[in-house]
Amino acid sequence: MTHFPAPRTLADVDEQELLDTVLPRFATGDDVLVGPGDDTALLRVRSGAALATTDTMVLGRDWLDEWSGGGDVGHKLVVQNVADIAAMGGRCTGLLVTLVADENTPLHWVADFTGAVADAAQEAGTVVIGGDLSSAPDGVRMVSITAFGELDGGGPVLRSGARPGDVLAIHGTLGRAAAGLLLLQAGTPERGADLVRAQRRPSTAYGQGAVAARAGATAMLDISDGLLRDGGRIARASGVRIDIDPEAVAGDIQALAAAVGADAAAECVLTGGEEHTLLATFPAGAVPDGWRTIGVVTDGSGITVGGRQHRHIGWDHFGSARAGDDPGSACGGPAGRRPDRAGPA
Amino acid sequence: MTHFPAPRTLADVDEQELLDTVLPRFATGDDVLVGPGDDTALLRVRSGAALATTDTMVLGRDWLDEWSGGGDVGHKLVVQNVADIAAMGGRCTGLLVTLVADENTPLHWVADFTGAVADAAQEAGTVVIGGDLSSAPDGVRMVSITAFGELDGGGPVLRSGARPGDVLAIHGTLGRAAAGLLLLQAGTPERGADLVRAQRRPSTAYGQGAVAARAGATAMLDISDGLLRDGGRIARASGVRIDIDPEAVAGDIQALAAAVGADAAAECVLTGGEEHTLLATFPAGAVPDGWRTIGVVTDGSGITVGGRQHRHIGWDHFGSARAGDDPGSACGGPAGRRPDRAGPA
Numbered sequence: 001m002t003h004f005p006a007p008r009t010l011a012d013v014d015e016q017e018l019l020d021t022v023l024p025r026f027a028t029g030d031d032v033l034v035g036p037g038d039d040t041a042l043l044r045v046r047s048g049a050a051l052a053t054t055d056t057m058v059l060g061r062d063w064l065d066e067w068s069g070g071g072d073v074g075h076k077l078v079v080q081n082v083a084d085i086a087a088m089g090g091r092c093t094g095l096l097v098t099l100v101a102d103e104n105t106p107l108h109w110v111a112d113f114t115g116a117v118a119d120a121a122q123e124a125g126t127v128v129i130g131g132d133l134s135s136a137p138d139g140v141r142m143v144s145i146t147a148f149g150e151l152d153g154g155g156p157v158l159r160s161g162a163r164p165g166d167v168l169a170i171h172g173t174l175g176r177a178a179a180g181l182l183l184l185q186a187g188t189p190e191r192g193a194d195l196v197r198a199q200r201r202p203s204t205a206y207g208q209g210a211v212a213a214r215a216g217a218t219a220m221l222d223i224s225d226g227l228l229r230d231g232g233r234i235a236r237a238s239g240v241r242i243d244i245d246p247e248a249v250a251g252d253i254q255a256l257a258a259a260v261g262a263d264a265a266a267e268c269v270l271t272g273g274e275e276h277t278l279l280a281t282f283p284a285g286a287v288p289d290g291w292r293t294i295g296v297v298t299d300g301s302g303i304t305v306g307g308r309q310h311r312h313i314g315w316d317h318f319g320s321a322r323a324g325d326d327p328g329s330a331c332g333g334p335a336g337r338r339p340d341r342a343g344p345a
Numbered sequence: 346m347t348h349f350p351a352p353r354t355l356a357d358v359d360e361q362e363l364l365d366t367v368l369p370r371f372a373t374g375d376d377v378l379v380g381p382g383d384d385t386a387l388l389r390v391r392s393g394a395a396l397a398t399t400d401t402m403v404l405g406r407d408w409l410d411e412w413s414g415g416g417d418v419g420h421k422l423v424v425q426n427v428a429d430i431a432a433m434g435g436r437c438t439g440l441l442v443t444l445v446a447d448e449n450t451p452l453h454w455v456a457d458f459t460g461a462v463a464d465a466a467q468e469a470g471t472v473v474i475g476g477d478l479s480s481a482p483d484g485v486r487m488v489s490i491t492a493f494g495e496l497d498g499g500g501p502v503l504r505s506g507a508r509p510g511d512v513l514a515i516h517g518t519l520g521r522a523a524a525g526l527l528l529l530q531a532g533t534p535e536r537g538a539d540l541v542r543a544q545r546r547p548s549t550a551y552g553q554g555a556v557a558a559r560a561g562a563t564a565m566l567d568i569s570d571g572l573l574r575d576g577g578r579i580a581r582a583s584g585v586r587i588d589i590d591p592e593a594v595a596g597d598i599q600a601l602a603a604a605v606g607a608d609a610a611a612e613c614v615l616t617g618g619e620e621h622t623l624l625a626t627f628p629a630g631a632v633p634d635g636w637r638t639i640g641v642v643t644d645g646s647g648i649t650v651g652g653r654q655h656r657h658i659g660w661d662h663f664g665s666a667r668a669g670d671d672p673g674s675a676c677g678g679p680a681g682r683r684p685d686r687a688g689p690a
Binding site: 041045049050051053057061084085088090098129135142144151158221237 | 378379382383384385386387388389390391393394395396397398399400401402403404405406407429430432433435439441443445474475476477479480481482485487489491492493494496501503504505565566567582
């Protein structure tokens with residue numbers, strides 16, 4: 001029998017040693033007037049206003065260690081926060097990063113997480129300006145980012161500006177991250193390595209947020225909880241109805257069918273979360289190059305597919321434990337989250 | 346036997362219902378250009394730069410439900426974040442609030458937390474501009490705030506500016522929050538209701554941060570992890586030695602002795618965390634009214650009390666599980682945290 005040495009964990013270092021390991025991974029930038037290590041960061045704001053958003057991932061709920069490493073988690077956390085900045089039409093200018101972890105957390109997990117955050121921040125054209133380290137009871141691990149941004153002559157593009165006559169368009173893919181999760185859940189990741197990668201390491205064309213804003217996007221968000229749920233949020237905030245054209249998403253469904261089957265493929269495209277593709281409404285004729293029209297905005301309320309309400313809406317963080325609930329979509333939401341029943345729009 | 350109805354929990358509402366309950370509690374302000382409910386907030390920044398900091402509290406580590414209600418947790422979370430803004434010499438301009446909780450979390454806990462955050466934000470002259478709600482596995486609850494601020498003609502006051510010849514001064518109390526925790530741990534809260542309140546609902550004179558900055562403070566922070574540990578951070582960052590005058594803190598110790606005993610009182614004053622009193626260095630003669638000089642800055646390194654190194658330094662988030670560790674200070678740190686051994690400064 002071979003004995004491996006136990007991996008070093010957070011219990012083997014004190015807070016200062018940990019900071020001394022982590023902080024050199026983070027680059028700095030001209031607009032970071034005070035970086036990590038003091039009570040607060042100080043970030044230059046050139047345009048008179050700052051965008052700010054925060055998003056959290058929890059072990060056992062948003063990821064499982066069996067399926068995602070520390071690097072995957074760090075990468076995804078950056079993407080989902082920076083995508084929110086992009087979805088306002090903005091450019092990300094800085095990140096605060098929080099790690100809450102128990103003492104048994106391996107140091108290599110922390111190093112993988114930190115390295116991926118640094119790399120993904122660089123890809124997004126931004127830097128880590130500070131954060132927080134906290135200990136947690138056994139088995140608890142949670143990571144969080146607050147992202148800052150600025151608008152460079154366009155936006156903010158809210159959810160509430162869609163008007164009847166506008167068209168609905170996306171920049172990027174649909175359902176791939178959810179299909180990848182289905183494969184992980186089924187224990188068949190080899191059926192779609194690219195889909196599993198889309199689940200573990202999503203990507204978003206951040207710069208297209210500002211492109212959409214300058215083109216006159218009337219409403220925008222990124223697809224976190226599924227096309228229907230997030231599209232429904234635009235419909236609700238704007239006081240309009242949105243109808244998805246089934247023909248426009250048929251190719252997205254077809255592309256997933258070989259890996260997960262036709263029915264699950266349709267659910268992934270319509271209700272799969274964590275895709276982080278930008279979803280926006282534009283006046284007809286104003287859709288920028290590289291964007292794809294997938295629906296229309298009309299008078300009314302709610303979101304429909306080919307004029308009909310779909311069975312399932314997408315993913316909800318709470319309220320999924322009520323007795324008698326619809327068992328929900330076949331398509332995977334975030335790891336550990338349960339699908340929510342379709343509700344009134 | 347009387348039957349009480351089971352309290353409603355997060356499982357009884359969906360995310361939108363929860364948001365509809367929570368959001369009306371939060372006021373708005375003239376500088377909040379986009380508030381809660383969209384992908385990001387948009388906050389006006391008048392001075393060309395924004396302060397930003399984040400701090401997290403974890404159930405079972407930073408609080409116990411037996412000792413602190415949702416209102417206590419919300420209040421303390423605001424105080425510890427806004428105190429960090431004040432400790433740079435800044436004024437808080439907005440808060441992002443994160444709640445991560447399992448479905449069994451009672452709705453009344455959420456309401457108490459939310460209400461206290463709103464009230465404490467108002468006391469601090471600031472508003473909630475957005476946040477994040479996430480579900481968690483059973484038994485996991487975590488709250489986090491990111492605070493933004495601006496400098497109004499003074500600061501930023503870093504930790505690194507203390508110079509030999511400066512004096513060390515505080516605005517506020519020492520050791521009271523830690524003494525209150527000791528009473529809770531001993532099951533004798535009646536021996537010091539005011540101390541227990543200092544533990545549950547700390548307060549800080551936020552405006553004194555800007556006062557100190559304008560008076561020429563050379564270094565500043567708020568006491569989160571204990572006078573010696575936080576003072577040691579100034580010494581380390583500034584490349585100086587700090588010596589606490591035992592006579593200057595004798596009254597603080599005496600004030601706690603009746604409730605917790607003389608030895609524990611001394612430990613609370615020197616190493617007790619969560620006090621959030623502002624601690625700053627000033628050129629001799631520049632200490633503002635209302636501040637109290639408690640030590641001096643000299644050449645050298647580390648922090649001493651009457652010229653001698655103290656046994657214990659204060660509280661550390663990690664590294665407390667090593668075999669053979671000093672059992673640590675008798676004085677309580679944050680609920681659930683273990684004292685760390687004294688290390689080299």
